[in-house]
Structures are given as structure tokens and as C-alpha cells.
Amino acid sequence: AQSVTQPDIHITVSEGASLELRCNYSYGATPYLFWYVQSPGQGLQLLLKYFSGDTLVQGIKGFEAEFKRSQSSFNLRKPSVHWSDAAEYFCAVGAIGGYQKVTFGTGTKLQVIP
Amino acid sequence: DADVTQTPRNRITKTGKRIMLECSQTKGHDRMYWYRQDPGLGLRLIYYSFDVKDINKGEISDGYSVSRQAQAKFSLSLESAIPNQTALYFCATLRTEAFFGQGTRLTVV
Numbered sequence: 001a002q003s004v005t006q007p008d009i010h011i012t013v014s015e016g017a018s019l020e021l022r023c024n025y026s027y028g029a030t031p032y033l034f035w036y037v038q039s040p041g042q043g044l045q046l047l048l049k050y051f052s053g054d055t056l057v058q059g060i061k062g063f064e065a066e067f068k069r070s071q072s073s074f075n076l077r078k079p080s081v082h083w084s085d086a087a088e089y090f091c092a093v094g095a096i097g098g099y100q101k102v103t104f105g106t107g108t109k110l111q112v113i114p
Numbered sequence: 115d116a117d118v119t120q121t122p123r124n125r126i127t128k129t130g131k132r133i134m135l136e137c138s139q140t141k142g143h144d145r146m147y148w149y150r151q152d153p154g155l156g157l158r159l160i161y162y163s164f165d166v167k168d169i170n171k172g173e174i175s176d177g178y179s180v181s182r183q184a185q186a187k188f189s190l191s192l193e194s195a196i197p198n199q200t201a202l203y204f205c206a207t208l209r210t211e212a213f214f215g216q217g218t219r220l221t222v223v
Contacts, residue, residue, distance in 0.1 A: 009154065034211060043204065043214040044157075051210070090156060092212070100145060101172075102212050106156035 002027040002093050006105035013081050014113050021076040021108050023065075023091030032094035033074040034102070035065055039087045047089075050074065061085070086112045117141050120205050120215035127195050127222055135190045135218050137205030145209070146188040148172075148180060151202040151217070160203075163188055195222040 003026045013019050025031060032051055036044040048059025055067040065076045074091060088109045094102040118139045127133050139146065144165050149157040159172030161180040169180055177199060179191045192199055200222045205215045 006156075032210075036212075036214075043216045044212075045214075046211050049211055094208075094212075100208055101159065101162065102147070102206075102208060103159070104149075104157040106154060 002031070002095065002101070002103045004091050004093050004103055004105035006089075006091055006108050008108045009106070010109045010111065012111040012113060015083050016080050019076075019078045019081045019085070019110070021089050021091075021110070023074045023076065023105060024072050025074060025091070025093040026072065027093050027095070029095070032102075033065075033067060034092040034094070035059065035063070035074075035076045036090045036092060036104075037061075037087050038090065038107075044090065047076070081110075081112055083112045083114070086110055116216065117213050118205055118207055118215040120203075120218050122218060123216065124219045125221070127220070129196055129222055131195050133192045133195055133220070135203055135205075135220070137188045137190070137215060139186050139188075139205075139207045139213070141207050141209070141213055142185075143207035143209050143213075144185065145207060146182065147206045147208065147212070148178075148188070148190045149204045149206065150174065151204060157204065160190065192220075192222075195220075197222045 005024045034049045035047040038044050050057050050067045088107045090107045091105040121136045147162040148160040163182045203218045206212045
């Protein structure tokens with residue numbers, strides 16, 4: 001069964017500092033991988049996705065993520081965090097083809113301090 | 115208009131009542147999903163549907179039922195609401211990525 005682990009429940013970074021949010025997945029075949037962001041009181045917005053090809057993917061709001069098959073990881077990064085990035089971030093994995101289910105991690109809540 | 119619309123956005127109901135959450139989409143996607151979000155647990159899949167005639171249970175379907183009235187409409191029902199069903203509920207459609215509604219905050223008292 002597919003699963004996603006986000007080991008960090010809560011992360012605090014200073015504004016302007018770099019950010020890396022960790023995500024490990026378990027899936028038997030080639031996965032779809034996603035990062036979503038949820039601002040307080042809002043739905044989920046897609047930041048970026050990986051299907052195939054270049055393992056470094058660029059997303060919106062200056063985020064990027066790197067797919068590392070050998071480590072089953074898809075970590076999210078941003079070189080310089082802005083106060084508006086404070087939100088909850090969810091990593092997700094989905095199947096390619098056939099029945100498509102998207103399984104989410106438990107989320108990482110990001111706090112940005114001045 | 116939003117691609118995925120959920121109604122109501124907020125609802126307070128009493129234990130034992132039946133309640134329906136509705137979802138409609140304009141994406142034209144076949145695949146629709148209902149998730150439940152609880153703090154610290156992320157999003158958990160309740161039910162999903164790949165077309166009008168196809169309904170599948172997710173990981174936490176007990177106490178819930180769904181109806182796919184049309185390609186664009188997928189409703190979630192709580193037959194007899196209980197307090198531990200208090201949560202934020204999301205509907206989503208999927209093709210190459212998931213598109214989410216704004217969520218329904220349900221409180222069962």
C-alpha cells in the first residue's frame with residue numbers, strides 16, 4: 001500500500017532563511033508525487049508535482065522539490081522564506097495509471113519568525 | 115467560479131442527525147474524492163469514485179456513505195452523526211493533480 005511520511009510535525013524558521021521540508025514515500029511502482037500548501041482556513045493549493053523526467057521540479061512561490069528514488073524522498077525546499085509562507089504543507093503520493101488514489105502525509109506546519 | 119465547490123462551508127449538527135455534504139465540480143474530471151482532515155492526521159480518504167457507476171471505500175469509510183449523482187456531483191452523507199466525526203471535510207477531483215474544494219467544517223455536538 002502506498003504511504004507518505006512527513007517526519008517533522010512543526011518547523012520554525014526565520015524570515016529570509018532557507019527551508020527544507022522532508023517527505024518519504026512508499027510505493028511499489030513509479031509514483032506521482034505532490035506538494036500541497038494549506039493556509040489557515042483555506043483549501044489545499046498545489047505547489048508542484050513530479051511525474052517523470054528531471055528530478056528537480058520547480059513550483060509556484062519559489063518552491064522546488066527533488067525526487068530521489070534511491071532514498072524514496074521528495075523533499076521541498078525554498079532558498080529564502082517569506083512570512084507569507086507560514087502554512088501547513090502536505091506531501092502526497094499517487095499511482096500512475098489504473099486506479100488513482102492520492103495518499104497524503106500528516107503535514108508539516110511551518111512557522112516563520114521575523 | 116471555483117473549480118470545486120462544497121456546500122455548506124460550515125455546519126453544526128446534533129448527534130444522531132443525518133447530514134449531507136455536497137460537492138460539485140466544473141473540471142470535467144471523472145474521478146472525485148472525499149477526504150477528512152484532522153489535526154496531526156493529515157487528510158484521510160473516506161470514499162472515491164471513478165465514474166457515476168463506480169464507488170469505492172477509502173481507509174475510513176465506516177459511518178459514511180456517498181452518492182455520485184452525476185459526473186460533476188459527489189455527495190457525502192453521515193447517516194447518524196457522532197462527535198468524533200467533527201472535522202474538516204474536503205472534496206477533490208483528480209486527473210494529473212488533485213483539485214480541492216474550500217472544505218466544509220463540520221461540528222457534531
